[in-house]
Amino acid sequence: MLTGRHGPKRDQDEPLDVVQTRNRTWWEATPMTYDWRRRVPSAWDASAWFDEQDRRFLANAAFYATDRDPFDRFLPYAALRGKQVLEIGVGSGLHAELLARAGAHMTGIDLTAAAISRTERRFALKGLAGRFFQWDAEQPLPEFDRAFDFVWSWGVIHHSSRSGVIVRNVHDWLRPDGTFAGMVYHRDSINAAVSVVRDWVLHGGIGRHSVDEALWRGTDGYMARFYSAETWRDFLLAFFASAKTRVTGQKLEVLPLPRGVREAVLPMVGDRRARHVLDRFGSFLTFEARGPNGL
Numbered sequence: 001m002l003t004g005r006h007g008p009k010r011d012q013d014e015p016l017d018v019v020q021t022r023n024r025t026w027w028e029a030t031p032m033t034y035d036w037r038r039r040v041p042s043a044w045d046a047s048a049w050f051d052e053q054d055r056r057f058l059a060n061a062a063f064y065a066t067d068r069d070p071f072d073r074f075l076p077y078a079a080l081r082g083k084q085v086l087e088i089g090v091g092s093g094l095h096a097e098l099l100a101r102a103g104a105h106m107t108g109i110d111l112t113a114a115a116i117s118r119t120e121r122r123f124a125l126k127g128l129a130g131r132f133f134q135w136d137a138e139q140p141l142p143e144f145d146r147a148f149d150f151v152w153s154w155g156v157i158h159h160s161s162r163s164g165v166i167v168r169n170v171h172d173w174l175r176p177d178g179t180f181a182g183m184v185y186h187r188d189s190i191n192a193a194v195s196v197v198r199d200w201v202l203h204g205g206i207g208r209h210s211v212d213e214a215l216w217r218g219t220d221g222y223m224a225r226f227y228s229a230e231t232w233r234d235f236l237l238a239f240f241a242s243a244k245t246r247v248t249g250q251k252l253e254v255l256p257l258p259r260g261v262r263e264a265v266l267p268m269v270g271d272r273r274a275r276h277v278l279d280r281f282g283s284f285l286t287f288e289a290r291g292p293n294g295l
Helices: 016-029 047-065 094-101 113-126 163-173 190-202 211-217 229-236 259-268 271-281
Strands: 002-004 007-009 084-088 105-110 131-134 148-154 174-186 240-248 284-292
Touching: 002 211, 007 016, 007 211, 016 113, 047 094, 047 113, 047 271, 084 094, 084 163, 094 105, 094 113, 094 148, 105 113, 113 131, 148 163, 163 174, 163 229, 174 229, 190 211, 229 240, 229 284, 240 271
Parallel strands: 084 105, 084 148, 105 131, 148 174
Antiparallel strands: 002 007, 174 284, 240 284
């Protein structure tokens, strides 16, 4: 086992069953809040906690995800009203809430009990309806077969030990005209290059760690797979009739500098220039795949 940011990390010799067990352990201990450095003073099960977490995350995401409504560049809210929607990896429930408020019939699964507890608490506090339960998306679930019009997963399945098995399951869970959309990490990104340089050069990992191990040491989670846009699209086309990808990222990624320096300089970088860079070298590889093959 390696060590890196936020604790232990996977090495390439670990059996995949062990990797998935450690994935679960890691995320149970470190639930997704999008708030790694600054803690919200409210208890996590209070409305104020959810509201402040959402405010911070959506303010940052506005640059790459929002035209008018939060995440409307990726979530087709009008088309999902009255539809059956599944989210894989609910985190603290923000995306599930956005979809439920748009009129979708929400189901959510997550590898961890912590995420399910937070999402159920969010929905109870806000008077929303949804069905959420702990489940490993690598495992088939017959009751899900042909059950959903839309499956969403933002920054989740690349953390799994067998991401390809999840895509195969999504294929089975979607209806014939269904859509699978979300985000995985982009291998050809500025952030990925910085992680490798940091591990190989600054920490002396060259010759001891593979590229993948260097990436794992520099990312959140116990591990995370990184994909090129062409590789991920080709992979999706093994299961879907059509697939498209797009690269994007957070504006701060254009300046891989120490945090204090970056915060001082970033306001001088225009949005248009930042998007020009991030359209090729951002850390988010977003995707939309339609029409499961063979249905």
